[in-house]
Amino acid sequence: MDWDYWKASARSLAKSHPTIARDSSGSHDHSTYSKKSIKDSSKNLAPVRQAHSDVIQSLIAKIRTRGYSIRTEQTYELWLCRFISFHDNVSPVNLGTQEVNAFLEYLAVKRHVAANTQNQALNALVFFYNHVIDKPLKDLGDYARAKRPKTLPVVMSKSETMSLLEKMDGIYYLMAALLYGTGMRLMECIRLRVKDIDFEYQQITVRQAKGNKDRVVPLPAMLTEQLKHQLEETRRVYELDLKEGNANVYLPDALAQKYPNASSEWIWQYAFPSTRLSVDPRSKTIRRHHIHENGLQKKIKKSAQMAKINKHVKCHTLRHSFATHLLEAGYDIRTVQELLGHADVSTTMIYTHVMNRPGLSVKSPLDM
Numbered sequence: 001m002d003w004d005y006w007k008a009s010a011r012s013l014a015k016s017h018p019t020i021a022r023d024s025s026g027s028h029d030h031s032t033y034s035k036k037s038i039k040d041s042s043k044n045l046a047p048v049r050q051a052h053s054d055v056i057q058s059l060i061a062k063i064r065t066r067g068y069s070i071r072t073e074q075t076y077e078l079w080l081c082r083f084i085s086f087h088d089n090v091s092p093v094n095l096g097t098q099e100v101n102a103f104l105e106y107l108a109v110k111r112h113v114a115a116n117t118q119n120q121a122l123n124a125l126v127f128f129y130n131h132v133i134d135k136p137l138k139d140l141g142d143y144a145r146a147k148r149p150k151t152l153p154v155v156m157s158k159s160e161t162m163s164l165l166e167k168m169d170g171i172y173y174l175m176a177a178l179l180y181g182t183g184m185r186l187m188e189c190i191r192l193r194v195k196d197i198d199f200e201y202q203q204i205t206v207r208q209a210k211g212n213k214d215r216v217v218p219l220p221a222m223l224t225e226q227l228k229h230q231l232e233e234t235r236r237v238y239e240l241d242l243k244e245g246n247a248n249v250y251l252p253d254a255l256a257q258k259y260p261n262a263s264s265e266w267i268w269q270y271a272f273p274s275t276r277l278s279v280d281p282r283s284k285t286i287r288r289h290h291i292h293e294n295g296l297q298k299k300i301k302k303s304a305q306m307a308k309i310n311k312h313v314k315c316h317t318l319r320h321s322f323a324t325h326l327l328e329a330g331y332d333i334r335t336v337q338e339l340l341g342h343a344d345v346s347t348t349m350i351y352t353h354v355m356n357r358p359g360l361s362v363k364s365p366l367d368m
């Protein structure tokens with residue numbers, strides 16, 4: 001019995017779940033973002049959300065109009081609430097450049113946040129003032145900006161990758177192998193649907209990835225039979241749900257209204273379904289969601305420890321290794337960029353630094 005797989009399945013979904021949170025209008029629903037509350041226990045953001053609900057809903061509406069992801073929406077809402085809380089619950093409409101400058105400097109000097117975290121806060125506030133209340137910020141001046149460290153992604157060697165996969169089995173092996181074999185992100189793999197897998201052309205279509213873009217990645221030939229077997233098991237579960245009237249799945253972007261019967265069709269089913277039926281917290285609909293991502297995350301971490309890999313290995317490490325190993329095999333960087341779904345080739349170029357070709361040709365003076 002694969003108990004880890006069963007324990008990773010949820011009986012119900014939280015309102016803040018990334019897959020379903022966009023269905024909420026957000027009005028008077030202050031629990032939608034409660035999971036990402038501020039870590040400082042002395043500041044409670046619930047009163048902020050209650051007192052400034054109109055401003056917050058305007059921010060959410062503008063974000064959804066532009067088609068940003070739910071994670072961006074949650075992040076921007078959180079930073080706006082933190083900003084209001086920092087200035088003693090004063091409406092952000094009455095605040096400006098000077099107050100934003102003070103908040104960013106507080107994050108850098110007092111909270112010692114990472115450069116990426118500080119940039120998140122800055123982007124959220126700039127978006128709010130530019131697009132929500134149409135009051136663009138002036139020059140922020142030379143506040144104490146956190147320096148972005150030049151870090152390289154963690155990459156496993158081919159032997160380490162094989163050792164990791166050898167410690168895994170079942171559905172978690174299949175998903176981990178897909179992450180490495182295709183370069184998909186964690187949630188891109190978790191959210192795969194039956195219609196996205198094409199065995200004839202040996203390819204997988206990644207839908208609504210980062211930046212709301214679709215892309216095509218190769219389906220590893222050695223995983224074909226195991227993936228077909230997984231879909232057979234999914235089909236068996238689907239037919240049982242169909243008999244009981246619970247075969248419908250979540251559909252994004254109001255597709256359920258456009259295609260009323262699509263949610264119960266086979267092609268829309270998740271390739272990696274949960275072992276349990278879940279209750280939608282808003283519609284109260286009973287449906288089978290995809291497997292929870294925490295199960296795979298924990299399994300990869302545990303397998304890396306068992307394989308004695310002395311690196312900080314996580315799901316995204318398999319994506320980093322995919323890109324690096326392709327470049328080592330001689331594939332051009334533009335091809336790798338398309339497979340990864342990067343908007344700019346400069347993002348992909350970081351893997352050329354991981355390879356460190358010039359350094360490999362230098363012989364250490366100690367060895368000489």
